[in-house]
Structures are given as C-alpha cells and as structure tokens.
Amino acid sequence: MTQYEKAKKGLVTPEVEKVAGEEEIPLDTLKGYTLSGEVVILNNRRGDSLGIGKGLRVKVNANLGTSPEICDLEWEKKRLIAAVEAGADTIMDLSTAGDLDKTRKMFLENCSLPLGTVPVYQAAVESIQEEGSLAKMKPGKIFEVIEKHARDGVDFITVHCGINRKILEMFKNNKRLMYVVSRGGAFHVTWMVATGKENPLYENFDDLLDIARQYDIVLSLGDALRPGALRDSTDVLQIQELLTHGELVERAREKGVQVMVEGPGHVPLSHVEANVTMEKRICKGAPFYVLGPLVTDAALGYDHIACAIGGALACWKGADFLCYVTPGEHIRLPTPEDVKEGVIAARIAAHAGDLARGMKKAWALDNEISDKRNKREWESEIALSLCPEKARAMWEESRPLRPGICSMCGEYCSLKLVEDWLKNES
Amino acid sequence: MTQYEKAKKGLVTPEVEKVAGEEEIPLDTLKGYTLSGEVVILNNRRGDSLGIGKGLRVKVNANLGTSPEICDLEWEKKRLIAAVEAGADTIMDLSTAGDLDKTRKMFLENCSLPLGTVPVYQAAVESIQEEGSLAKMKPGKIFEVIEKHARDGVDFITVHCGINRKILEMFKNNKRLMYVVSRGGAFHVTWMVATGKENPLYENFDDLLDIARQYDIVLSLGDALRPGALRDSTDVLQIQELLTHGELVERAREKGVQVMVEGPGHVPLSHVEANVTMEKRICKGAPFYVLGPLVTDAALGYDHIACAIGGALACWKGADFLCYVTPGEHIRLPTPEDVKEGVIAARIAAHAGDLARGMKKAWALDNEISDKRNKREWESEIALSLCPEKARAMWEESRPLRPGICSMCGEYCSLKLVEDWLKNES
Numbered sequence: 069m070t071q072y073e074k075a076k077k078g079l080v081t082p083e084v085e086k087v088a089g090e091e092e093i094p095l096d097t098l099k100g101y102t103l104s105g106e107v108v109i110l111n112n113r114r115g116d117s118l119g120i121g122k123g124l125r126v127k128v129n130a131n132l133g134t135s136p137e138i139c140d141l142e143w144e145k146k147r148l149i150a151a152v153e154a155g156a157d158t159i160m161d162l163s164t165a166g167d168l169d170k171t172r173k174m175f176l177e178n179c180s181l182p183l184g185t186v187p188v189y190q191a192a193v194e195s196i197q198e199e200g201s202l203a204k205m206k207p208g209k210i211f212e213v214i215e216k217h218a219r220d221g222v223d224f225i226t227v228h229c230g231i232n233r234k235i236l237e238m239f240k241n242n243k244r245l246m247y248v249v250s251r252g253g254a255f256h257v258t259w260m261v262a263t264g265k266e267n268p269l270y271e272n273f274d275d276l277l278d279i280a281r282q283y284d285i286v287l288s289l290g291d292a293l294r295p296g297a298l299r300d301s302t303d304v305l306q307i308q309e310l311l312t313h314g315e316l317v318e319r320a321r322e323k324g325v326q327v328m329v330e331g332p333g334h335v336p337l338s339h340v341e342a343n344v345t346m347e348k349r350i351c352k353g354a355p356f357y358v359l360g361p362l363v364t365d366a367a368l369g370y371d372h373i374a375c376a377i378g379g380a381l382a383c384w385k386g387a388d389f390l391c392y393v394t395p396g397e398h399i400r401l402p403t404p405e406d407v408k409e410g411v412i413a414a415r416i417a418a419h420a421g422d423l424a425r426g427m428k429k430a431w432a433l434d435n436e437i438s439d440k441r442n443k444r445e446w447e448s449e450i451a452l453s454l455c456p457e458k459a460r461a462m463w464e465e466s467r468p469l470r471p472g473i474c475s476m477c478g479e480y481c482s483l484k485l486v487e488d489w490l491k492n493e494s
Numbered sequence: 495m496t497q498y499e500k501a502k503k504g505l506v507t508p509e510v511e512k513v514a515g516e517e518e519i520p521l522d523t524l525k526g527y528t529l530s531g532e533v534v535i536l537n538n539r540r541g542d543s544l545g546i547g548k549g550l551r552v553k554v555n556a557n558l559g560t561s562p563e564i565c566d567l568e569w570e571k572k573r574l575i576a577a578v579e580a581g582a583d584t585i586m587d588l589s590t591a592g593d594l595d596k597t598r599k600m601f602l603e604n605c606s607l608p609l610g611t612v613p614v615y616q617a618a619v620e621s622i623q624e625e626g627s628l629a630k631m632k633p634g635k636i637f638e639v640i641e642k643h644a645r646d647g648v649d650f651i652t653v654h655c656g657i658n659r660k661i662l663e664m665f666k667n668n669k670r671l672m673y674v675v676s677r678g679g680a681f682h683v684t685w686m687v688a689t690g691k692e693n694p695l696y697e698n699f700d701d702l703l704d705i706a707r708q709y710d711i712v713l714s715l716g717d718a719l720r721p722g723a724l725r726d727s728t729d730v731l732q733i734q735e736l737l738t739h740g741e742l743v744e745r746a747r748e749k750g751v752q753v754m755v756e757g758p759g760h761v762p763l764s765h766v767e768a769n770v771t772m773e774k775r776i777c778k779g780a781p782f783y784v785l786g787p788l789v790t791d792a793a794l795g796y797d798h799i800a801c802a803i804g805g806a807l808a809c810w811k812g813a814d815f816l817c818y819v820t821p822g823e824h825i826r827l828p829t830p831e832d833v834k835e836g837v838i839a840a841r842i843a844a845h846a847g848d849l850a851r852g853m854k855k856a857w858a859l860d861n862e863i864s865d866k867r868n869k870r871e872w873e874s875e876i877a878l879s880l881c882p883e884k885a886r887a888m889w890e891e892s893r894p895l896r897p898g899i900c901s902m903c904g905e906y907c908s909l910k911l912v913e914d915w916l917k918n919e920s
Contacts, residue, residue: 478563
C-alpha cells in the first residue's frame with residue numbers, strides 16, 4: 069500500500085509520525101492533509117522520509133546531473149556535497165550524458181536525501197543513441213525507464229503528462245516567444261510532432277499510475293509549457309496544461325498515488341499569487357513545486373536572486389516546494405559554488421515564505437537570532453543563521469578592533485548606545 | 495525658488511524636462527506629480543538631476559562612508575567606484591570618522607551622482623570629540639552642519655525629525671526587542687534622554703525647512719524607530735513615528751520644500767504591502783525610501799537577498815527608492831565587493847518592481863533580452879542584462895564545446911529542439 073492508501077484506511081504510518089514530530093504539526097492535522105492529498109510523503113528508503121505540502125516547512129530542491137557538455141562523476145559528487153552542505157532538502161538527478169544508470173546509482177549511494185529524476189531524459193537520450201533519433205523512441209521505453217528508476221529507489225519523478233495533442237493543436241492560435249523551455253517538454257513535443265502520436269504518458273496515464281502505486285513513488289506533474297520569458301507568463305498554453313494536470317491529479321488520487329504539480333518559470337511578481345491560487349484551486353490543493361519563479365528575464369548571472377524574490381512570494385501564497393535556480397541559470401551547468409549559492413538563496417526565500425505564513429518554527433528561529441543580535445552575541449547569532457559558513461568568514465575577515473561591536477558603526481553602534489541608556493534607566 | 499515652488503507656479507524647469515525625457519513619462523504627468531509632491535527632483539549640481547517617485551523607475555542608493563573601525567579615504571574611493579559601476583543611482587556619505595568635511599568633499603568631487611548625507615552624524619561625532627559627550631551637543635550644532643552640507647552641494651539629507659518626546663514617553667508601554675537600530679535615531683534618543691529636551695529637528699522644524707528651501711535640498715524623513723527585528727515590525731512606535739512624519743510632510747510642502755519619507759527595516763513579507771500603503775496614505779503620497787525591507791532576520795551574510803525579496807514587493811506596491819543592503823549587513827562595513835553585490839541585488843529588486851507595475855521601459859528590456867535568448871545570441875543577451883560583467887565571466891569560464899548552446903542542456907537545448915521543429919513546420 070502507498071502512503072496515500074494507508075491514509076485512506078486511516079492508518080498512521082511511521083513516516084507520517086516522523087514528519088509530524090519533526091515539523092511540530094499535530095498528527096491529526098497532518099493525517100488530514102495526507103488524506104486530502106495536500107501533503108505528499110516522500111517515502112525515502114535511504115534516509116529520513118520527507119513531507120511536502122500544506123502546513124509544512126517549504127522544502128528546497130537542487131537539480132544536479134551530467135550534461136553532454138560536462139559529464140564527470142567526480143564533479144557531480146562535488147556538486148552533490150555542495151548542495152547537501154548548503155541545506156537542500158531533496159536532490160534531482162537530471163543527467164543526460166554518460167552512463168545514466170551508473171550516475172543515478174552514484175546519487176542514490178552518496179546521498180540520503182530523497183532523490184528525484186526525470187525518466188524521459190534517459191528514454192530520449194538512449195533512443196537517440198541506440199535508435200538514431202528521438203522520433204524512434206518507443207512509448208514502452210519511457211515506462212521501462214520509469215519502472216527502473218522506481219525499482220532503484222528513486223523517491224519522486226517528474227513526468228510531463230499534461231502536454232497532449234489537444235494543446236499542441238492550440239500552439240497555432242496562441243503565439244509565444246518561446247514555445248517550450250522545459251527540456252523534458254521539448255523531448256515530448258519533438259517526439260509528438262515527428263510521430264504524429266499522442267504523448268504516451270498522457271495516453272497511458274493509468275500504466276504510469278500502476279508503476280507509481282506499486283513502488284509508492286510520488287509523481288510530480290512537469291510543466292512542459294512553463295513560460296520561459298515574462299512575456300509568455302500565465303498564457304493560454306500554460307493554463308491549458310494546468311487544467312489537464314488538474315484532471316490527472318484526480319485520477320492519481322483515485323488510484324492511491326501521491327502527486328504534486330510543477331509550476332513556472334518566468335513570471336512577473338504581479339502574476340505570482342494568481343499562479344499559486346490557480347494551481348491550488350485547479351489541482352485540488354496538490355503540493356505546488358515551483359521553479360523560481362524568476363521575476364525578471366534580465367538578471368543573468370544573478371538569477372538565484374530573481375528566483376528568491378518570486379519564490380518567497382510564491383511560498384507565502386502557498387507554494388510548498390522550491391526548485392533552486394543558480395546564479396548560472398541560462399548560462400551554464402552550475403559549478404559547485406553556483407549550486408551552493410542557489411540552494412542558500414532558495415532557502416532564504418522558503419524561510420521568508422514560512423515567516424509570512426506565520427509558521428511557529430520559522431518565527432522561533434528569527435526571534436532567537438534577533439535576541440542574540442540585540443545582545444551582540446556574534447558567535448551565537450552567526451551559528452543560528454541560515455548559512456553560518458559565509459557569515460563567519462565575513463566576521464573573521466573584518467573583526468573589529470573594539471569588542472562588542474561590528475565594523476559597520478563601530479563605537480556608534482545604535483544597540484550599544486541604547487543599551488547604555490536602558491542600563492541607566494533601570 | 496525650489497523645484498517644488500516652481501511647480502506650484504506652473505513653471506517647467508529644465509530638470510523636470512530632462513527627467514520626463516529620460517524616464518519616457520509625459521511632461522504634464524510629471525508636472526502633476528512634482529506639484530502633488532509625489533515626485534521629488536534631486537537638483538544635482540554636479541551631474542544629472544534625478545527624479546524619484548510616482549511613475550518613475552525605482553532608484554537605488556548605496557550607503558558609503560567611514561566608520562571608527564575603518565577610516566580610509568582610498569578604500570572609500572574604491573567602494574564609490576564599485577557602487578557607481580554596479581549602477582547605483584545615488585550615494586549616501588554616512589561617515590562617522592576621520593575628517594568629515596574632507597570625506598564629504600571627496601565624495602562630491604569624485605562622483606556626479608546625487609549625494610545624500612545624515613548631518614546628525616557629524617554633529618554628534620564632533621560634539622563627542624570636542625565637548626566630551628553626546629549630551630553636550632548643542633541644538634544649533636545640528637543646524638550648522640545641515641547648512642554646511644547644503645552649501646557644499648549635498649542633494650538630500652536624512653533628518654530624524656519624527657522621534658520626539660511624545661514617542662519617547664510611549665516606549666514605556668510599548669515594549670520592543672530592539673528599541674532603536676537606526677544610528678541617527680540612537681544619537682537623537684540618547685541626547686534627548688540625557689538632556690531631557692525635545693528633539694531640535696522636531697522642535698525647530700521650521701528652521702530646518704528654511705535651510706532646505708534656501709538650498710533646494712530634499713529632506714528625507716529618517717525613521718529612527720524602524721524595526722530591527724521581524725518581531726518589532728509595524729508596531730505602535732513605528733506607526734506613531736510615521737504619523738508624525740505625515741504631519742511634517744504637510745508642513746514641508748507648505749513651505750515649498752521637497753520631502754520623502756524613509757521606511758523599514760526588518761519586516762515580514764506579509765507586512766510589506768501594509769507598510770507601503772500606510773506611508774502613501776499618511777504621508778500624502780510622498781516618495782517612499784525603503785531600507786530593505788529585510789524579510790528575515792536569519793540571512794546573515796546574505797542579507798542582500800533578504801532585502802531583494804522585500805524590496806521587490808515594496809517597489810511593486812509603490813515604494814520609490816531602495817536603499818541597498820549588502821551581504822555584510824549586521825556583520826561589517828561593506829567591502830567594495832559587498833557594495834557591488836548589494837547594488838546589483840537592489841537593482842534586480844527595483845527592476846522586478848518596475849515590471850510588476852507594468853513600466854514600459856522595464857518590459858522593453860526584458861522582452862529584448864528574451865528575444866536574444868530565444869535566438870541564442872549569447873553575447874547580445876549578456877550585454878543587455880543588469881550586470882553583464884558577471885554573466886560574461888561565467889559564460890567565458892564555461893563556454894560550451896558546441897556552438898549555439900550552453901553547457902546546461904548541451905545538444906538537448908529545448909530552444910534548439912523546438913527551433914528545429916518550427917523550421918520544419920514553415
């Protein structure tokens with residue numbers, strides 16, 4: 069039985085108990101959310117299970133994996149270490165080059181965080197290599213790869229089930245600057261155009277559900293049509309795909325399969341709340357897994373900041389899971405340093421969202437840090453912060469001449485001035 | 495006559511004409527906003543005048559200046575160059591150590607951007623040095639320093655006029671974690687407590703207005719009581735000071751003096767819009783000059799990102815002017831590198847706000863960049879972006895083996911896959 073089927077039977081699994089304890093949420097509340105599908109449990113067999121969804125801390129994912137340009141397992145390990153150390157909650161292996169099975173196993177063996185994949189990458193890449201073209205990819209190939217990943221112990225998979233022939237037909241009357249910026253989406257669309265056939269993951273969605281149910285793997289409905297430019301944000305094509313996802317969410321739940329939904333992309337700040345509201349409404353509260361949103365197209369080299377802005381607002385309004393974006397987005401496969409900066413920026417956004425939603429654990433942290441700051445207990449303040457490593461390095465580098473202050477205001481520290489006054493008062 | 499008095503007389507100054515042209519806003523619209531006080535014109539005598547307020551691009555300020563811990567004019571020059579190169583719109587000299595007149599003149603001589611100062615710093619620091627204690631600062635000293643700064647050609651000054659004895663009295667029944675985190679605010683409060691007297695800038699606000707009118711210097715009403723922790727956000731003390739600022743804005747306008755109002759601080763995302771709405775309502779549309787807002791207390795070492803999140807939302811909702819926060823905030827006087835990162839993060843936030851408000855020039859930029867991205871014209875895309883330097887370095891470092899793609903997806907570039915399909919279609 070899947071976590072979802074157990075919830076339907078009223079059973080409390082050890083995984084749900086663990087998540088409830090860790091997140092300090094009443095067990096009954098969490099049971100309710102797993103039953104309604106508003107929370108999914110990544111049933112991690114290599115480490116701790118992880119809950120994603122309503123009432124829980126927003127989680128952060130880091131995308132890793134080889135590309136045809138850079139294919140080096142040692143480098144992947146370095147990037148993995150960077151992601152884990154920076155505090156990622158999950159990892160996705162998006163490899164498209166080298167021995168894909170071996171790479172996936174490397175991630176599974178070297179990391180106890182929940183792991184996600186996008187199986188169509190492997191299906192497409194191996195079809196191109198073995199059959200000579202993407203058009204020759206056999207529909208069965210995708211399902212074979214999915215089952216292999218599930219068997220290996222992957223915890224969640226992105227599946228582009230919502231891009232179907234009906235939407236493809238709509239391309240003609242709904243112009244876009246960039247039709248498809250999702251790599252998985254591009255594989256599906258290219259294959260559908262070349263073969264004239266329906267998307268196998270849409271056409272045979274029940275087969276996919278059978279596999280997901282058998283291995284209790286969480287499905288993440290990938291948005292092939294996420295906007296790749298602010299200009300394309302929240303357009304007909306994007307929303308049509310979301311409507312399809314809404315139907316698929318219901319079918320998944322009927323079969324006892326846990327499901328979340330992926331979201332944009334390049335979205336102006338003024339569209340972010342609408343995107344979250346729509347996803348929650350159309351997809352019946354399914355956890356929303358957001359890439360970005362990037363609130364400008366112009367922040368090349370600093371896209372992690374564009375993402376933190378959109379991500380924080382999305383989390384406040386109800387997004388549950390943030391996919392990081394690194395400073396190198398749009399330019400290069402992220403370096404270990406890019407990975408670190410990306411994870412931290414996303415964690416700040418997630419935390420800002422948790423605070424705005426009034427989550428007690430988030431407020432307790434900020435209150436404790438502020439308390440240390442007020443007392444000018446620098447070491448404790450730094451140790452509590454989201455990324456002590458960088459803060460500590462800055463502090464060490466610029467340690468002030470006088471004790472009890474920092475080099476910003478020196479002896480004219482407002483906290484110190486006021487402290488002296490308060491001391492005199494009492 | 496000040497810019498504001500000329501607006502009242504229906505005159506169109508060359509400065510207003512220049513701002514209208516540069517910002518692509520109809521001259522009559524801008525005239526209306528300068529008359530209503532919703533736009534202030536920094537009448538810069540060393541370079542281009544700058545408009546701040548309604549209908550205009552959000553501007554970014556970089557705080558520089560010596561501290562007792564680091565007092566080195568060559569270092570200040572380096573930080574100034576970093577701020578200007580990163581695209582700051584204004585500079586503030588917040589020096590509190592060394593020869594303050596000489597330092598200010600260095601900034602005026604080496605930078606053609608509008609310059610702001612906080613004169614109470616000099617009044618307080620020199621009183622401590624010359625009289626032996628802050629308590630001995632003479633009220634007249636503050637006004638002397640203000641007039642000196644105005645005479646030197648400073649374009650705007652932060653004046654903490656809203657912190658008065660009435661509010662001080664309210665401290666007793668309105669507990670806070672950190673009463674005063676503003677350095678200028680701390681000087682005023684400490685002086686008021688020690689002397690038992692009223693804040694001279696509040697008591698003799700008309701004298702301040704006379705100086706501001708004579709030199710057409712823009713007043714920026716500093717928030718001595720901005721929250722220094724999320725826990726203190728939007729509390730009674732903060733709002734009471736805002737109410738006082740609202741009264742002072744009216745008095746300034748009556749005297750023909752241009753005025754803007756400063757805002758918080760440490761504010762959860764969920765309070766940001768309320769803060770902007772209140773400032774605009776209570777202060778009759780006066781341009782809102784915001785520090786941050788920082789949406790978490792926990793982002794030590796990455797406070798520029800916490801600030802970008804809050805700043806972007808504030809700008810969308812109507813804030814007009816962002817004071818940068820650097821990665822080193824709360825830890826150290828920012829290094830040149832910190833300055834650069836701070837300015838860029840604030841510019842991304844400002845631009846995201848401009849986009850969300852539907853500003854045409856902002857959208858034109860993003861559309862052009864997206865167009866280049868779609869065509870995979872990397873060099874042009876990078877050149878148009880907000881910080882080409884870093885993006886270019888990343889690109890050069892990771893230039894892919896194959897032309898026309900980046901190292902992220904390599905040959906499986908979604909844009910390329912879809913381009914090939916679109917070519918076959920036509």
